[in-house]
Amino acid sequence: MAQVRSKVLGIDLGTTNSCTAIIELGEPKVITNSEGKRLIPSVVGFSKKNELLVGDLAKRQIISNPENSVQSIKRYMGKPDYRVPLNKEHYTPHGISAMILQKLKADAEKYLGDAVGKAVITVPAYFNDSQRFATKKAGEMAGLDVLRVINEPTAAALAYGLRDGVEDQKILVYDLGGGTFDVSILKIKHGVFEVLATCGDTELGGDDFDQKIVDYLLSEFKEAEGTDLSENVEALQRIKEAAERCKIDMSSLTTANVDLPYISENKRLDMEISREQFEAMTEDLVNKTISIMEKSLKDAGLSPQDIDEVILVGGSTRIPAVAKRVEDFMGKTPLRNINPDEVVAMGAAVQAGILGNEYLKSSGNQQVDGGNLVLLDVTSLTLGFETVGDTTAFIIPRNTTIPTRNSKVFTTHYDNQEVVRGKILQGEEQEASKNVALGTIILENIPPSLKGVPRIEVTFDIDANGIINATARDLATGNMRSVTIERPAGLND
Template sequence: MVINKTGDRPSIGIDTGTAYSSVAVWQKDRVEILPNKFGNLLTPSYVAFTDTEVLVGEAAADQLLRNAKNTVFGITRLIGRKFSDPQVQESILHYPFEVVCSPDDKPQVVVQFRGETRVFQPVEILAILLSEMRGIVENYTGKEAKSAVVIVPAYFSYSQRQAVKDAGTIAGLTVMRMICRSTAASMAHGLDKKGPERKVLVVDLGGGTLDMSVVAFEESNFEVLGTAGDVNLGGDDFDRRLVDYCVAEFKKAHDRDLRTNPRAMLRLRKACERAKRVLSISTETTVELEALYDGIDFHPTITRTQFKSLCADLFDRILWSLQQVLSDANLIKDNIHDVVHVGGSTRIPKVKKLLAEFFNGKSLSRVIEGAAVFGAAHLAATLCSEPSPKLDNYLLLDVAPLSLGVEVDGTISTVMIPRSTAVPTKKTETFSTSQDNQSNVHIQVFEGEGWRIGSNPILHEFKLDGIPPLPCGQGKIDITFDVDANDILHVSATEQSMGIAKTVRIVAGCLPPSEIERMRTEAEHFKYLSERNRLRVEARNALETSAYSLRTAAAERITELRQAIEEAKAIEEISEETLRWLEANESAKNEDLHLKQREVAAALSSLRN
């Protein structure tokens, strides 16, 4: 398909979730959630590497069992993190593909691709998913997509968000804004709401993350009052509890460790995922697995009560996040008008019961499937100033997901911008020198909620030099944190007496431009290989279809010819029989001759036709 690269460009929202990805576009004064080439609105967040190409989505997920070591999924749990992060270590225990540590303590994925061992950063895998979503839009609209609003988990750190931006750049997209999944879903819920202000809590429990937002709606204004969540709590974690239970039961019954057999584990995970869904509508289910290991059939029965017991601490973590989001929003339960749940894992009966009981029996609402990506596309249209009366006077005020602070010369950590502060925002604090005749100060910018020095991730550090010699405590330095609507942080330090200043733009974890360009070029090559293979497969399929059509046509013609030959033989027999009759009937009557003439004429007519 030819893509128009000069006309208007579509406003799009993208959600690359742990389990599934989706994309929506604003056109004709409304949001459309777009189907992929298989007609599905949700695309599995899987990327597979083969001997010939890179597969994405259903094509990748469908070959997982036979190509497990080269099929990558759950990438949002690796992106923007350090390899030594305990959560990364926990995640890689459950992956069939190999994850190794880079020299700078970053996780890297190792696969076999086109006969070679290749190492990819998580940002490259995410870029492939983003590129796939971009392709869906371009194929649907015929227009080039260059920018998007991208959904991220609520508690994604600054480094993780920067990694998402880098992935967008590699995929040929400018990430205009990142928005929390639950906040985006709240927009879909509140766009058509009119009247006085209502405070809504949106709980999004998806495949890999838990996101919560308290949003105040008033006409077309959306103000986020607080966000909370857990980037390591989702449907996958509930699945793992069932998997762990089944592994233990199999070990107890057969004295064999399923974890030593990757194929058996993949089959078990799929079966446990199905069992979890069945338990949402039934009180009991049986995991049916034939010849799971060494020819042994495995049919454990699991009740809903057992499931609740296995996942008790996960439900407690949901409760903790509920309390946290209300605290951040400075609200109590009674201040919430509506509770909205979204995400496949909120269908778990215990989750719905937990939410209802926490809010004293309040009825729950559910928004449309794809609500988050719907809201993201709507925001994208607003940011792109799409000409539409439906976007007039529309405003979204978001919040900082994590606290931002500073340490000066190793002193006590000072929080400059607390978590859930409305953004954009700006804050200045004054600090004093800690020594006589101090000529510089060492400034560390951190992110997180730890109160001890060194307990939070350092985003950036720099020195302000040239401070005039003054007694201890008399040198004054103003430090300013400035966060804009695009989550870009600028930190400035200014010495008061002489105005010596330094400003830095925080780009934690940002890849060098040369590295991004290398990855972008490689991603384009992967896309070219996949497209070339797609065209080859299509040409092969077309040729095969033509060959089968030709075979069918030939067979039909042969049948027709055989029938014609049989008919001709029958007619030939009529002619021979007539000649024999004439020899035997020299004195035949006139009427008999005419009768025979009609028979021969009829045979001749049928032969000519």
């Protein structure tokens, strides 16, 4: 008997906006929150009366109360030493995210009339291990059992793949969100969603487009009025908001107006920006996304013609220049009838359905159970091991389907070396210190011998959850050392 409604939420925890969905009657449905909205701004603040505000309420008070408001916290996820001063306290980025998740959970419970305790949360595909860990931690702090942290573009593909007539297709998901950019290429066949390649930039998103407008407005204002507003917190916040609105306006208008009276003392900021101007200032950002797209196609061993469908995800893909450039590069009109803000949350709900073996409506309108679908995701960053001379020995290359395992044999570099110590590294750099260190493997008690004689096998294993397990083994003595990734203390608060 098919369950009417799943018990697991799919949550898109975005940089600017968040969204929640759940499987109902075999299909992912976006949850409308208590204020009648389907998206809530990822903003947290404290009112002057010391009340916790999340979402629209928090966003509304940013201008009047900027010191007690936090936005775009996702950009700091996984940074162990980053703390947000808020309401005389210092919060971790995942602590702030937990507040957003708590709000989403409460809204969902109100909508469903029932308690929910489980969730699948999405992250940018290019998030590293600590960023993923921090996201999971945030979910736990919000009282959610996080069944899986999945990649945003992959989630979008899952939601798309349940549509009618999608079979044996190669799709490219271009996901330009508020703060991050991802490209994923997938093959959908026989109900298997196989990620072929993933690439991205965790510091490229709609915020950067806004910043270009802000910079422009600031410099123009300085030139015209001789006043530098970049130190004026309140003015800056107003300009930021105006810039975002201006960017959104330019998606439908060719010229947008920014009018901010009394921006500084009795001066007024009143300017017009044309779409051409905007496109000229943001060209380098768009170019960056195109070259990342190119790289992912190369990684997948495909050319633009091999792609059957291009899917645009994330609010920033509404920028006409972005859609146009993608279309030109791919030689194909991206799919229009997909909601770029909601598709990720819907995909997260689908993955929740697969994990819970729920009934899902698939192509041809058949009720299929989740058993007919599986997502084969990849590890988006290369895993390596630190060796002598600050070099990285790559062990699991990026774009390897997970779960996976691989090992390499290492040896000592001086005579009678008793201990081998090396960092577990995530990243593509040949220089070890440029990659992110996830932990350290120390293997002791190596029997004394000439350098180059001992054989130490280092094995990395990644499970379906993306959790990394590292083992070092002395092949001569059989001595073994297992390391699960240690998290920086800052992530455990």
